[in-house]
Amino acid sequence: MAEFRITGMHTGVPTHYCPGCSHGLIERLVMESIEELGIQERVIAVPGVGCAGLAAAYYNCDCHSPSHGRALAVATGIKRVRPDNIVFTYQGDGDLASIGMMETIHAANRGEVLTTIMANNAAYGMTGGQASPTTLLGQRTTTSQQGRTVKANGYPVHMSELLSQLDGVYYIERVTVNTVPNIRKAKKAIKHAFQNQIEGKGFNFVEVLASCPTTWGMSPVDAAKWIGTDMIREYPLGVFVDKDQGVQR
Amino acid sequence: MSKVLMKGNEAIAEAAIRCGCRAFFGYPITPQSEIPEYMSVRMPEVGGVFLQAESELAGINMVGGAAGAGVRTMTSTSGPGYALMQEAMSNFSAVGVPFVVVNMMRGGPGSGGILVNQGDYFQATRGGGNGDYRVLVLAPYNVQEACDLIQEAFDLADEFRLPAILLGDAMIGQMMETVEIKDVVRENRDISWATTGWDRKSRPRNVLFSLNATNEENEARILGIEERFHKAAERARIDTYRAEDAEVILVAYGTSARVSSAAVDTLRECGIRAGLVRPIFLSPFPVERIREAVIKPDVKAVVAVEMSRGMMVDDVRLALNGEKPVYLCNRVGSFVPMPDEIADFVKQILSKEVR
Numbered sequence: 351m352a353e354f355r356i357t358g359m360h361t362g363v364p365t366h367y368c369p370g371c372s373h374g375l376i377e378r379l380v381m382e383s384i385e386e387l388g389i390q391e392r393v394i395a396v397p398g399v400g401c402a403g404l405a406a407a408y409y410n411c412d413c414h415s416p417s418h419g420r421a422l423a424v425a426t427g428i429k430r431v432r433p434d435n436i437v438f439t440y441q442g443d444g445d446l447a448s449i450g451m452m453e454t455i456h457a458a459n460r461g462e463v464l465t466t467i468m469a470n471n472a473a474y475g476m477t478g479g480q481a482s483p484t485t486l487l488g489q490r491t492t493t494s495q496q497g498r499t500v501k502a503n504g505y506p507v508h509m510s511e512l513l514s515q516l517d518g519v520y521y522i523e524r525v526t527v528n529t530v531p532n533i534r535k536a537k538k539a540i541k542h543a544f545q546n547q548i549e550g551k552g553f554n555f556v557e558v559l560a561s562c563p564t565t566w567g568m569s570p571v572d573a574a575k576w577i578g579t580d581m582i583r584e585y586p587l588g589v590f591v592d593k594d595q596g597v598q599r
Numbered sequence: 600m601s602k603v604l605m606k607g608n609e610a611i612a613e614a615a616i617r618c619g620c621r622a623f624f625g626y627p628i629t630p631q632s633e634i635p636e637y638m639s640v641r642m643p644e645v646g647g648v649f650l651q652a653e654s655e656l657a658g659i660n661m662v663g664g665a666a667g668a669g670v671r672t673m674t675s676t677s678g679p680g681y682a683l684m685q686e687a688m689s690n691f692s693a694v695g696v697p698f699v700v701v702n703m704m705r706g707g708p709g710s711g712g713i714l715v716n717q718g719d720y721f722q723a724t725r726g727g728g729n730g731d732y733r734v735l736v737l738a739p740y741n742v743q744e745a746c747d748l749i750q751e752a753f754d755l756a757d758e759f760r761l762p763a764i765l766l767g768d769a770m771i772g773q774m775m776e777t778v779e780i781k782d783v784v785r786e787n788r789d790i791s792w793a794t795t796g797w798d799r800k801s802r803p804r805n806v807l808f809s810l811n812a813t814n815e816e817n818e819a820r821i822l823g824i825e826e827r828f829h830k831a832a833e834r835a836r837i838d839t840y841r842a843e844d845a846e847v848i849l850v851a852y853g854t855s856a857r858v859s860s861a862a863v864d865t866l867r868e869c870g871i872r873a874g875l876v877r878p879i880f881l882s883p884f885p886v887e888r889i890r891e892a893v894i895k896p897d898v899k900a901v902v903a904v905e906m907s908r909g910m911m912v913d914d915v916r917l918a919l920n921g922e923k924p925v926y927l928c929n930r931v932g933s934f935v936p937m938p939d940e941i942a943d944f945v946k947q948i949l950s951k952e953v954r
Contacts, residue, residue: 452656456652
């Protein structure tokens with residue numbers, strides 16, 4: 351069995367994430383991918399606002415943390431003037447699908463040669479568990495205390511499906527990290543999303559169904575199970591766009 | 600380069616390119632759309648980046664991303680667009696990203712009107728974003744000065760690590776004048792702070808992030824901005840016209856200053872010793888220079904001339920601290936105060952002051 355090792359892409363600063371939170375895990379997959387692809391010196395991180403926004407302390411590379419929702423605009427600015435760098439955003443569902451929806455859609459539609467990792471945990475974690483655009487119908491949050499209803503909040507937003515309609519996207523896959531096999535698939539998707547950027551292909555988008563046991567009011571184990579049942583039912587896993595394979599659903 | 604006849608907006612765009620601006624992100628809005636139009640042609644010619652953003656909100660964040668990656672970058676807009684940019688002005692000021700924003704002022708509030716106006720003075724000089732931050736604001740009064748000042752704005756932004764605003768107006772942007780645009784490309788700009796990719800050898804890891812872990816960090820950040828801003832204040836300057844022996848001083852910037860210089864001549868012809876003080880910097884406000892020009896025994900009154908409900912007049916009053924009477928002569932709603940109106944206003948208040 352391989353020995354556990356902290357990747358060189360991690361600064362070594364202990365993370366602040368709650369027990370059972372997926373961010374640390376997904377970030378590790380991002381960091382491992384960057385290291386394995388040998389792009390540590392070219393990479394520039396653009397962490398969105400939210401729990402994962404504090405990851406500027408963890409990514410062992412240059413980081414530009416923008417205002418809430420503006421990650422893909424800032425990343426566009428960086429990539430357009432420094433096309434040889436590898437630029438990625440890591441955003442939550444509130445950041446990417448609510449306040450940053452416009453920036454997300456337009457960056458994808460322009461086919462920006464970027465890599466975007468969306469951690470979809472169906473809630474605003476940092477501010478204490480409010481409803482987000484991806485909150486499931488019936489899901490209780492601090493701003494949908496009787497459960498999300500269509501009448502009050504409309505339907506859950508499916509970002510992977512939505513972005514798949516745009517000609518500018520190159521690669522979209524939805525994955526999760528609730529089981530070991532799923533973690534392996536997530537790693538493969540994330541690495542592929544970076545590899546594409548190295549080859550000048552974009553836009554690359556990986557949606558990761560993530561857990562937030564603290565705001566969901568669940569144990570880490572129950573949260574992982576809930577992803578496997580309720581979340582995957584609403585947000586099916588799979589490749590939505592892969593232009594290398596001629597796939598565009 | 601010899602003198603050429605150019606429209607203000609296009610001349611400003613060319614001047615920016617001649618001082619090394621290599622990225623433009625922006626959104627169309629009257630009366631500045633000739634700037635993105637010009638940039639869309641010229642940037643590719645010089646190997647730069649032009650991108651029409653989906654909104655001013657996205658555009659200014661692209662500017663911050665590119666400027667944060669160490670490239671001379673700008674955008675241009677008018678009041679309603681600049682309003683959308685305030686979040687970013689606050690955020691990028693906090694992390695010391697230098698870039699230039701051109702605001703060709705039009706009428707407000709709201710959509711207001713598309714003609715000349717100066718109602719964005721507070722928005723520009725005070726900042727519409729949240730928190731304790733500062734920006735640099737320069738105000739040209741003709742097309743030549745607009746070209747010179749945008750080049751200076753890039754240098755000041757670099758030197759003080761603050762965003763700089765060129766505050767023009769619809770008149771400056773839309774009129775054609777002869778200009779001579781200088782080539783002042785800066786070699787070896789210090790971008791050691793920028794996010795350019797970290798080689799793990801030549802410098803520490805660069806992080807641009809405005810959220811602070813502690814009060815101490817936040818305090819140090821704000822005091823750093825204040826220190827740089829106060830250092831920039833030493834550069835804040837004015838121009839004067841027939842002010843040396845004046846008994847009444849008009850204070851005006853931009854197009855108002857241009858009209859006011861004609862009013863000075865009108866008043867002089869009537870035997871009234873009028874002069875003009877024209878702040879070139881609006882932020883930091885040139886307090887000391889204005890005091891030197893105005894706090895003189897001969898000066899009976901000071902008149903701020905503005906195309907707004909009276910904004911810069913507050914800074915004039917603060918600068919003079921009650922030592923001279925300050926009046927406001929203004930028009931709103933995109934009306935330009937005419938030289939005769941200004942002269943009549945001055946005659947009226949002088950008769951009051953003498954009495």
